[in-house]
Amino acid sequence: MAEHYGTVILPARPKKPRDKAKVETGVQIAERQILAVLRDQRFFSIATLNEAIAPLLARINAQPFQKLEGSREESFLTLEKSRLLPLPSSPFTLSTWLKATVNIDYHVAVENHFYSVSYTLVHQLVEVRITSQTVEIFQSGKRVADHQRSHQKGHFTTLDEHRPKSHQKHLQWTPGRLVAWAQTVGPNCARVMEEILRSKPHPEQGYRSCLGIMRLGKALGAQRVEAACVRALHFGTCSYTSIKSILQSRLESQPLEHEPPMASPVHENLRGSPYYA
Numbered sequence: 001m002a003e004h005y006g007t008v009i010l011p012a013r014p015k016k017p018r019d020k021a022k023v024e025t026g027v028q029i030a031e032r033q034i035l036a037v038l039r040d041q042r043f044f045s046i047a048t049l050n051e052a053i054a055p056l057l058a059r060i061n062a063q064p065f066q067k068l069e070g071s072r073e074e075s076f077l078t079l080e081k082s083r084l085l086p087l088p089s090s091p092f093t094l095s096t097w098l099k100a101t102v103n104i105d106y107h108v109a110v111e112n113h114f115y116s117v118s119y120t121l122v123h124q125l126v127e128v129r130i131t132s133q134t135v136e137i138f139q140s141g142k143r144v145a146d147h148q149r150s151h152q153k154g155h156f157t158t159l160d161e162h163r164p165k166s167h168q169k170h171l172q173w174t175p176g177r178l179v180a181w182a183q184t185v186g187p188n189c190a191r192v193m194e195e196i197l198r199s200k201p202h203p204e205q206g207y208r209s210c211l212g213i214m215r216l217g218k219a220l221g222a223q224r225v226e227a228a229c230v231r232a233l234h235f236g237t238c239s240y241t242s243i244k245s246i247l248q249s250r251l252e253s254q255p256l257e258h259e260p261p262m263a264s265p266v267h268e269n270l271r272g273s274p275y276y277a
Contacts, residue, residue, distance in 0.1 A: 001092050004088060004092045005085075005087075005088065005092065006085050007085075007089060018233060029060060030060070033056060033059070033060055034053055034056045034057065035128075037056060038052055038053070038056075055127060058179065060072070061073040061076075066106045074157060074273065079177065087168070090202070093131050093132075094131070094132075094179070095129050095130060095131045096129075096130045096131075097127060097128065097129055097130075098110075098127070098128050098130070099125060099126070099127055099128070100125075100126055100127075100128055101123065101124070101125055101126075102117055102121045102122050102123060102124050102126060103122070103207075103208060104120065104122055104123070104207050104208075104211065105205060105207040105208060106119040106122050106162060106163075107119065107156060107158070107205070108126060108128060108137060110128055110130060110135055111130075111151075111152070111153070112153040112154060113150050113151070113152060113155055113156075113157065114155070114156045114157070114205070114208075115137065115145065115147045115156075115157050116145065116147075116156070116157065116158040116162040116163075117133050117137050117139075117144055117145045117157050117162055118144060118145070118161075118162050119164040120165065121139060121163060124139065125139075126138060126139045127139070130149065131149070133148065133149055134147065134148060134149055135147045135148075135149050145159070145162065147159075156200075156205045158205070175197050178193055178197070178210045178211075178214075179193050179194055179197075179241055180205070182210075182213070184222070185191070185217050185222040185225055185226050185229075186222065186225075186226030186229065186231055188229040188230045189217070189222075189225060189226050190231045190239045191229070191238075192213070192232055192233060192243070193206075193210050193213065195233075195238040196209050196210055196238055196239065196240075197210065199238075208239075208240070209239055209240035209241075212240035212244070213240055213243055216240075216243065216244060216247060220247055224247060224252055225243070225247070227252035227253065228243045228246040228247050228251075228252040230252070230256075231246050231251060231252055231254075231256065232246065234256050
């Protein structure tokens with residue numbers, strides 16, 4: 001921010017008010033001659049509060065100095081105003097920085113939304129700059145991707161130029177290999193992975209879920225994961241999150257309900273998932 005506005009920030013030491021004596025004095029004057037005057041009034045908007053503060057602030061700036069000639073307003077006009085720099089053409093944009101590792105599906109997770117980078121950066125550490133409108137991704141100080149920020153959790157923002165021309169030549173895992181591994185667990189696990197990959201606009205966007213299921217299989221055993229997949233297929237909830245929840249709650253050993261679920265009532269205030277897409 002200092003670079004953007006062409007200034008320098010010299011921070012005061014903690015608990016050393018004398019480092020900024022003039023600031024402390026200014027706060028005291030504002031408390032006594034503005035806050036104290038308005039303390040019994042109630043304001044219902046920033047605009048009306050500013051309207052009440054303006055004449056009191058003008059009166060403070062017009063008051064003569066006690067030990068010097070002139071006033072704050074006169075000092076500003078004669079000494080400081082001519083030295084002010086013009087404001088930049090655009091205001092400073094507040095941003096947040098974080099570090100992330102590019103996943104096997106060449107996406108970076110930011111607040112549970114997934115933004116693409118070039119497939120050549122898989123497994124590499126990158127820096128992410130987040131503003132209110134954009135998400136920029138940097139590697140070694142060079143910007144490698146920029147996207148419009150999205151607040152849809154669990155969704156993907158993917159640019160076509162980030163995808164490899166031949167996915168099998170560049171990534172260790174392919175849809176066929178994932179399904180082949182799932183078949184070693186059981187036919188239902190293979191069906192779940194096929195459904196996950198088929199439900200995505202690009203198969204690579206399902207790799208996170210498939211690899212997560214693989215980790216569950218290695219940690220908890222093929223038999224439990226296969227049973228959990230049977231339950232997920234029965235209820236139409238083929239996702240890593242659903243299978244993980246089934247295993248955590250040990251529901252894979254529970255009998256399946258064969259009665260059809262109760263139909264949802266029809267009402268204008270009831271919206272399905274497409275409403276939020």
